[in-house]
Amino acid sequence: MxxxxxxxxxxxxxxxxxxxxxxxxxxxxxxxxxxxxxxxxxxxxxxxxxxxxxxxxxxxxxxxxxxxxxxxxxxxxxxxxxxxxxxxxxxxxxxxxxxxxxxxxxxxxxxxxxxxxxAEPVHVETETGAISHVVNSTQVAELNLESRNFATLATLVPGAAPAGTGFDPTSVGVLANATISFNGVPGNFNNWEVDSTNNVDQGSGSNSLMTFPSIDSINEFRISTSNYSAEYGKSGGANIEVVTKSGTNKFHGDLFEFVRNDVFDANDWFLNQAGQPREPLKRNDWGFTLGGPVVIPGHYNTERNKTFFFVSEEWRSHREGTVINQVVPSLRERQGDFSECDQASPNFNPAVSANGLCVVPINPSTSAPYANDTVPVDPTAAALLNALIPLPNAGATVYRKAPSLPTDFREDMFKVDHNFNDKLRAFIRFTQDSYKQDFIPTLWSSASYGTVLSKWTSPAISSVLHITQTIRPTLLNEVIVSYSADVNTVHNFTGFDSPANSINKPQGFAMQTIFPGNQSQLKLPGIQFNAGVPFFTAESTGFEFDFVDPQAAIKDNLIWSHGKHTLKTGFFLLDNHINTTTNIGLNTQGFLGFGGGQVSTGNGLADMFTGIIAQYQEYGRVANGQLVGGPGQGRWRQWDFEPYVQDDWRFTQRLTLNFGVRYFWLTPFFDAKKPTNDSIFVPSQYNAGQQAQLDINGNLIPGTGATPLTYGNGLLQCGTGSVPRGCSTSSRGTISPRVGFSWDPFGKGRTAVRGGYALNWDSSNPLHAGAGFNGNPPTTANLNAFNVSGYQSIGPGPLGPVGFSDIPAVRKWPEVEQYSLGIQQELPASTILSVSYVGTLGRHLQQDLDINQVPVGATTQNVPAFVGQNQPGCDNAGNCNVQTALISLVPAEFFAPYRGYTGVVMRAPTGNSNYNSLQADLRHRMTHGLTFEAAYTWSHTLDNIVINGVNDSNLRRWYGTSSLNQAQVLTINWVYELPFFQHSPYRAARYLLSGWQVGGISNFAMGPPNPNLGLPTRTWFDPNVVGQVTPGQLLANNQPGMFGSLRRNPLRGPGRNNWDIAVMRNFKFDSEKVNLQFRLETFNTFNHPQWNGVNTYCADQNPDGGSCAGNGFGEVTSAYPSRIIQLGLKLMF
The missing domain is CATH 2.60.40.1120 (Carboxypeptidase-like, regulatory domain)
Structure with missing residues (x-):
């Protein structure tokens, strides 16, 4: 820095x-x-x-x-x-x-x-072959947006397909997914900027934004989707460039408030069918903007042409209800008395027995029931139960609660523009977003009792200094220096109806840990019940992190207008940091599993009371092969340097040619912490003769080979020896050519034939996925202890194989080729029609390949642990027929190529994509009070970039219809100021009947592929992911150990037919200088059920495979929101 x-x-x-x-x-x-x-x-x-x-x-x-x-x-x-x-x-x-x-x-x-x-209000584009679209100030200010999320406006253009990306239009803040696929490119390849400042949170995998500018602070923005010029870089997807408002020589601004409440909304379709009420909801969004000249009367800026300011403030208060309806232990069970589960007991209670799901505990020492069905309660277990599982409050075994979960958001923005003279101008802008949200269940866990509450806080800032200097009329220079950062913290606290600090370890809490350093953790371990009880939900106190993502950048270019040439040259330089202290998805507090172990009472709760632990899991740091403990830490760094040259050549009066080239110099993310947490597994340096042997339980046998707690046998420390920082040698220097043309065939400026080609490299998600946020073995470990008797007996036990992510030793950056050819025609009434063929090719995209998968065609393999064990498919000498053993559900780890590890997921740049489309856009700019745009896309996307594939030895099976694919999308938006009674001679008519305005967004789209097919018994050896079908007989569960035969995504999910319509009434005063606007905004205006989720759970339980039928396979399970009403009031001046 x-x-x-x-x-x-x-x-x-x-x-x-x-x-x-x-x-x-x-x-x-x-x-x-x-x-x-x-x-x-x-x-x-x-x-x-x-x-x-x-x-x-x-x-x-x-x-x-x-x-x-x-x-x-x-x-x-x-x-x-x-x-x-x-x-x-x-x-x-x-x-x-x-x-x-x-x-x-x-x-x-x-x-x-x-x-x-x-001037005419619309013009065809005769200067470039790039495809871009402007969302103008009328659309920004007047279109109705649910939750007033500006990112929704980016979906209005051709090529946008948000359905398969998880895009969330209802939220703002760091958890609001802003991924929208443009032209078949993954949504996290997009580059979002505000006033030319990076606004992408790369720590989220470029899935979210750092700041969400208030709608009232945005002037307009441009979305460039294909073959844009060489002055654009950093990403392989779309460039979305937001321009904020500035002050002018007159004071202007607004006051506003928008309100949503569940009493306005229609009930969810499924809740309605079940006779359930609406979920509680209260949202308030209010603020103001003010801009104008900076004036000291009689002393400074008296002509109002030097210095201007603009200020925007916005607050959001959201209170969304969630319903907790969970089965919990009865009061007797909490005392160790399980007689209510015993049909022979006078205390038998069918509600507690739950049709036999509550198993009467058996003393494993005597193989007989406990006296009076009552087990002793260990004080440690009592502390866990009282802290993490609430008392029943709705019958004998039900806990119900409808808490309101708060989300608070505030944005402060100020901007100052200054004209030093007619040759030198500058502005500065500073934006700060403050975001706080409570969660149940806790993040990255399945907790649902409400006894543990996650609190996410995320202050984020964005700042920019922008200087423009005119050296001479044909030569201009500019500088943009920017700094942005977000600080994310997630910590867990005591939830509802629980005493303060109850999730902290009480005094005298007697439980050991595997990692000595974790003994000082304040919070209790998490728990999960696996068998013998009617409640299986886990409750966790862990999964916390502190995360800082600062980014500093400069952009430097030069423009020279010389005759028929406009020459541009410059560079972009980014210094990107990601600092983490985290145990995302892991648990330094520890996690206890009860029930289903080798020794058990048959009842998970009784096991907890008696200290019979089926499995204990704990995460921590490792130093020099010694268990230390504490969360993972990383100090990640990355540099991105991109110079470019661009020439826009007016070859003739009718033809403009665009030529450019951009050079990408990218470094992988590397851990600057010393010693580094970064490691890599290099298969070529793995020696099978040094591999660890496994015992009959699948644990490593000490002394038989290398362990994942130390470097060696293919596991290398990055930044040492021949392994570079960042763990891989990347193709840092890459060339990105750009060409385009725009031809006016008739010379009248009303028709343009346009096309181009661009090769883009993507650096939007360069985090070393091998180490992730936590660090890879051997600097961290997630260890297990099995079949432990007593909480004080927990400690380092047999070490099982570990899995981790990996990257290739030689890495290529993702590459996207963009190309298009189309025609643009000016029509009567200030309307332009654009029709284009648009395509993309993706190369070196990320695929997650398990390189430790049992090789296809494996025949016989010797497993020493199976000698004399009579394992299925194996003889007494331990020689196993691999296929037979796998069909018999013998764990695959015994036959893996790199024994001692489980999954070794190589995040390899081997993915490909292919997108072809016809895109049309009909745009009418504001005349006679009407603004209108219709965007249509007919496309097909193919790729093989599945995050979790199956047969990693046959990648051709991965290739198919992309999960991003939406074959047809039509989006229409309009704003119309009704002209009636505006000039009526009757004052009453003008005041009461004029000033009405309507607008809206309509979306019609075919459904995206539904990729998930769930299998109850063997998700670890799934067939290729497939879509849902209603006739369950069309799909069959594959046999254990066998790959399925169906390709990816053969079927689609439900489509959309959605109308969002707003009615506005404008009351204008003071010669129309002041406008009071009332807004009635509706979403899914006609309350049309629009299905979303589909049950793709294949309920077959036949171990030899069978058809998918029963349990509602293929039935719709969820829908997009029913009609929503949002009320707004704005005072504009």
């Missing part, structure tokens, strides 16, 4: 900068006389009165002029030359990142004479 700060300061003083700032636009054109002859030496002035911006240039001898990097907004162009009338062209709207060509024509006459014309 110190080096980057020094570099930034040095560059600031050494040179001038420029970057691909997307809050800016370009204006180019040619100027001619009435005969069509071009005119040189024409003085052209471009002015934006609201921003106090003016710039004057002259046309060259070819009649060409360019005004580069001007703030977005509405402009007036004035053209003057002796012997010609003065031309004033008004109402020219510039969108973010746009290069707009404006042809001008001067008439012969006196310069004192003036001709005023109005």
């Amino acid at each position: 110190k080096r980057l700060i020094f570099l930034i300061i040095s560059l600031l003083f050494a040179t001038t900068f420029r970057a691909n700032a997307q809050d800016l636009a370009n204006l180019v054109g040619t100027i001619a006389d009435p005969s069509g002859a071009v005119l040189g030496g024409v003085e052209i002035t471009v002015a934006n009165a609201d921003r106090g911006f003016t710039r004057t240039v002259q046309s060259d001898e070819g009649g060409s002029f360019s005004v580069m990097r001007v703030p977005v907004g509405t402009y007036t162009i004035t053209a003057e030359k002796q012997g010609f009338q003065k031309l004033v062209n008004t109402g020219i709207v510039l969108d973010p990142g746009q290069t707009l060509r404006v042809p001008l024509q001067l008439s012969v006459g006196s310069v004192s004479e003036k001709i005023v014309v109005s």
Whole structure:
């Protein structure tokens, strides 16, 4: 970080900068006389009165002029030359990142004479072959968005397919999934920016955003989806560039509040069918914006053209109810008395017995029932029970609670623009999001009693300094220096109806741990019941983390407009850090499993009372082969340097060519902590002669070979010897060519044939997945102890094989090729139609391959542990027919190529994707009060980038219809200011009947593939993932040890037919300078049931395979929300 700060300061003083700032636009054109002859030496002035911006240039001898990097907004162009009338062209709207060509024509006459014309509101794109779309200020401000999440607006364009990515339009904050697939590319390949500042949380795998700008602070934004120019980089997906509002020479702003309440909403379809009430919900969203000039009357900025400010504040308070309805032990059971489960006992209670699910405990020492069906209760077990499982409050064995879970969000944003002079401008912006949310069940666990509560806090900041300098009219420089970070913490606390600190270990709590350092953990271990009781849900106190993701970046470019060429060159430099202290998905507090062990009472709760532990699991750090304990730690670093050159060449008056190249220099994430937590498994350095042997229970036999607690036998420490930091040698230097064209076949600026090609490399998710957040063995370990008798007997026991993630020693970065060819036509009434073929090819995408899978075709293998054990498929000498043994459910670890390990999941860059589509967009910009856009996509996506595949030795079986695929999507959005009674001569009619406005978003889409087929007995040897079907006889469960024959995703889930409609009433005062707007926003307006989840659980219990039938296989299990109503009130001035 110190080096980057020094570099930034040095560059600031050494040179001038420029970057691909997307809050800016370009204006180019040619100027001619009435005969069509071009005119040189024409003085052209471009002015934006609201921003106090003016710039004057002259046309060259070819009649060409360019005004580069001007703030977005509405402009007036004035053209003057002796012997010609003065031309004033008004109402020219510039969108973010746009290069707009404006042809001008001067008439012969006196310069004192003036001709005023109005610009057309829409223009075909004649300057680039890139495909991009602008969500304009009207759409941003007026469209109804559930939860006012700005990211929803990115789904309005062709090529967007959010259904298969987990995109969440209802939430903001770090847990709001912002992944949207564009053109078949994974959603975490997108690059989201705010005022040219990175806004992607890379620590989440680039699935979420750091900040969620308030809708009222956004001016507009551009979504570039295909073959964009070389000035864009960092990602292989779409570039989404948000432009925030700025102050102007007049004060403007708004006050707003939006309200949602369950009393407004329709009930969920399934709750309605069950006769259940709505789930409680209360949401309030309120705030304000204010912008204007910074003025000291009579002293500073009296002309209001120097300094401007803009402030935005937003608060969100969400209270969403959750229903806890769980079976818990009865009061007698909590005392160790299980007589209510015994049909022969006078205390028998059918509600407690639960049709025999509650097993009467048997004393394992005597093989007879305990006296009076009562077992002794260990004080340690009593502490666990009282802290983690609540008392029944609805009958003998039911606990019910409907707590309200709070989510609080606040955003502070300020922005200051300053014009030093007509050649030097700058702005600074600072945004801070504060996010707090409570969760039940706790994150990454299945806890559902409400006795443990997760609290997630996430303050995030985004800041930018943006300087623009005009060296001369044709040469411009810019610099953007940015810093962003989010700080995520998840910690667990005492939940509802529980005494304070009850999940902490009480004084005298007598339980040992495997890792000595974990003995000091304050919280109790988690528990789970596996057998003999009617309650199986786990409750965990662990799974906590502290996570900081700071990013510092600079963007530096130079633009030179020279004749028919606009040349751009520059670079992007990112210093990315991820600092973690975490045990995500693991448990330093420990986790106890009761029931189902070799020794048991038959009842999991009775086992807990008597200290009979079937399995104990604990996670911790390891140092030099010694168990230490404590959570995993990482100090991850990564550099990304991307210089580029771009030439936009006006080859003829009708043809523009785009040529560019970008160079990607990317480093893998590496752990800067010393000694590093990073390790890698290199198969070529694994020696089968040094492999550990397994005993009959699958544990490592001490002294027989290498263990995962020390380096060796293929397990190497990164950053030492021949292994580089980051664990792999990556192809750091990669070339990204870009070409495009735009051809006006008729020379009238109303038709454009456009196309292009771009090769992009993706660095959006470069975290070394081998170590993840926790670190790989041997610096961390997740250890188990089995069949333990007594809580004080827990300790390091037999070490079982461990599994971990891995990356190749030589790594390639994901690659996306983009290409398109289409036509754009201006239609009457300010409407543009675009129709394009758009395709992508993905290469070197991530696949998770288990390289320790039993090889296909394995025949006979000797297993020393099975000598004389009469194992199925094995003779007395331990020689096993692998196929027969697997069919008999013998664990696969005995036959794995790298014995001593379980799954070794190689995150390999071997995936491929292929996307082809027809995309159409019909756009009508605001005229006569109407804004309208319809986006249609007909596409097919194929890939093999399954996160969890099956037959890793035959990757061709993985290839098929992608889980991201939505074959057809039509999205329509509109805003219409109703013209009725606006000019009525009757005041009452104007006040009561005018000012109405309607708008909405309609979405019609085919369903995405439904990839999950659940099997009850052997999910570890699943067939290839398949989609749901209603006729269960079409699918059959494969035999144990056998691969299924069906390819991926042969069937689709339900589609969507959704209408979101809003009605607004505007009350305007003070000559329409003040507007009070009431908004009635509805989502799923017609309350049309739209199915979502489908039961894909194959309920067959036949060990030899059989058809999937029964238990509702193929039936719909969930739906998208029923009608939602959101009320809003805004005062705008």
